[in-house]
Amino acid sequence: MSETTRTRPPVEPGPPSDPSPGDRPRSAGATWWAGLRPLLMRLHFYAGLFVGPFLLVAAVTGLLYTLTPQIDRALYADVLTAPVTGPAVPVRDQVAAAMASQPGLPVTEVRPAPGPGDTTRVSFDADLEPSYSRTVFVDPSTGGVRATIDTYAEWLPFRATIDNLHRSLLLGDPGRIYTELAASWLWVLTLSGLAIWVVRREKRRRNENGHSHKARRVRRTLLPQDTGPGRARLRSWHGSVGLWAAVGMLFLSATGLTWSQFAGANVDTMRSAFDWTTPSVSDTLPATSTAAPVGSVAVQTDRVLAAARGAGVAGPVEVTPADPGGAWTVTQTTRSWPTQQDSVAVDPSTGAVVDQLRFADWPVAAKLARWGIDAHMGILFGVANQIVLAALALAIICLVVWGYRMWWLRRPTRGGFAGPPGVRSKPAFSAVLTVGAVAVLVGLALPVFGVSLIAFLLIDAVVQSVRSDEPAEA
Known part of the structure; x- marks a missing residue:
């Protein structure tokens, strides 16, 4: 019996197949991010772990503060x-x-x-x-x-108590360090969290190789998922809520730092150097003026107020008597939008206006500082402002709680410390150099941030040393 040998026809070469996402060459940006990611993960982890309690207290007291205008009006x-x-x-x-x-x-x-x-x-x-x-x-x-x-x-007393509780935990100047620590790290946590979240979503998109619908990818980025393992679901909520609240948290951080104890002093120095300080009227009287008679404060109040009204200072005002030989000042007190902060200086003995300053003439930086502080306090846009601040406070509370919950779920079953997730690799030297240079500059401007960053780096060095000595799991 003979055997028939079959010969296969030659296969025509086809177009080269697309490389898998893992085989594609990395761009320079992707390579740099791969070196930076471990550093950002560690930074986000340790900042969240150790600054979280301060952020939580600031958010809870801030939430209470948003309610004080209505409570004040009811109590008093x-x-x-x-x-x-x-x-x-x-x-x-x-x-x-x-x-x-x-x-x-x-x-x-x-x-x-x-x-x-x-x-x-x-x-x-x-x-x-x-x-x-x-x-x-x-x-x-x-x-x-x-x-x-x-x-x-x-x-009034209730609002003053909540204000001091939020600002200093009722501890005076030493207590102000807690809010400065929270404000100094809030922007770092926000930006590092955004970078980690967005890049994670982009990596997932590349791995899906275009098989996921664009609307679905956008939804995954912007909205939390309600399915999946507990930690993955928490991470989704943590990332999505952080994304939505990012702008507000950056705003709270920036405005909070402007009147903090140490960073605020540096901000004031910078504003003075660029002539961005809040202007004020001069209370110096002309040499020809006569001082107001002693004991005439009540009488002079009418005269000064009438002069200010005649100069166009309308609405709610505060009248401030001066030392003998000085001019009184009358300043508008409307800090809700549109802001009214015009002021005049008046000679109390004659009722003559000796100086005046309109809010419209303030430097732009001074206006922005005024609006920023008033928005931070929930004053600028009234009830709508209060609602936004309350939502931001609730978001920060949830972010901190979810962050601790994720850390707890990652804890080792046999004891030990749950360090940053997935960052056993060392960051690239170029990334360390870049971030280090930025950190030094920021640390000089924000002293509480600088000192706490050094503490975090020391803690991380100890943790990494301990983890490197751990035996690898089979």
């Missing part, structure tokens, strides 16, 4: 308002009534009732803590005193 309704029983008595009589209730104390500020039904505030220097005043609330209709309360700047 009898102090802030008075029934309208007739035409208002002259401001000088209201000030005189307040002065009679606080004999011997100098007047530091007068805030005439901003509208019908509101009370007039007269503040005194009672030798209290810095920024605190003894404030007398007067009924404009009767000229009678309704209440006397120690206030922090313009804030």
Whole structure:
């Protein structure tokens, strides 16, 4: 029996197949990111782990602070308002009534009732803590005193307490370090988290090799997933919420640093160097002016206020008496949009306006600082501003809690410390050099950030040393 040998026809060479995502040559940017990623992962991990409690406290107290305007109005309704029983008595009589209730104390500020039904505030220097005043609330209709309360700047006790709790944990200047630490690292956590999240999603897109619909990829990036293992689901929520809240968190970090203890001083120095400071009217009187008679504060208040109104300073104002031989100042106090912060200086003996400053003439940087602080405090855009701040506070609370939960789920089952995920590899030298140079510059501008960064680097060095000594798992 013969055997028939079959010969296969030659195979025509086809077009070269596309390389798999893992075989494709890396671009320079991808290579640099591969070297930078371990460093960012460590930075994000340690900052979140150790700064998280401070961020959590700042977010919780900040959330409480967003509610204080409404709570204040409810708690102190009898102090802030008075029934309208007739035409208002002259401001000088209201000030005189307040002065009679606080004999011997100098007047530091007068805030005439901003509208019908509101009370007039007269503040005194009672030798209290810095920024605190003894404030007398007067009924404009009767000229009678309704209440006397120690206030922090313009804030009543409840709001002052929450403000100090948020700013310093009621510990004074030493406590301010906690908020500066939180603000110094919030922007780092935000930017590093964004980079990790976006690159992770981009890597997943490349691995899918175009098989995933574009709308689905966008949805995965912007919206959290509700399916999958617990840690993956938490990571999805952590990344998506962080993405949505990123701009707000960067804003809170920047504005919080502007009036922090150490970084804020550097910001003030920079603003002074570039002439970006908030301007003010001069309270120096002309040489030909005569000083106001002693004991005439109540009478002079009417004269100064009338002069300011005649100069176009309308709406709610604060009248600030000067030292003998100086001009009084009258400044608008509307910090909600549109901001009204015009001010004039008035000779109390003649009622002549000796200097004036319009908010429109402020430097742009000074306006931005004013708006930034007022937005941070929930004042600039009223209730809408408060709602946005409350949402940001809730987002930060969730991000911190989810971050700790993910860390807990990664903890070793046989004890030990759960370090940064997936970053046993050492960062590239070029990445370390670049980030190190940036960190030095930022650390000089933000001292609390610089000191804490050194602490994180030391901790990371110890952890990496311990992990390198661990035996590799089979």
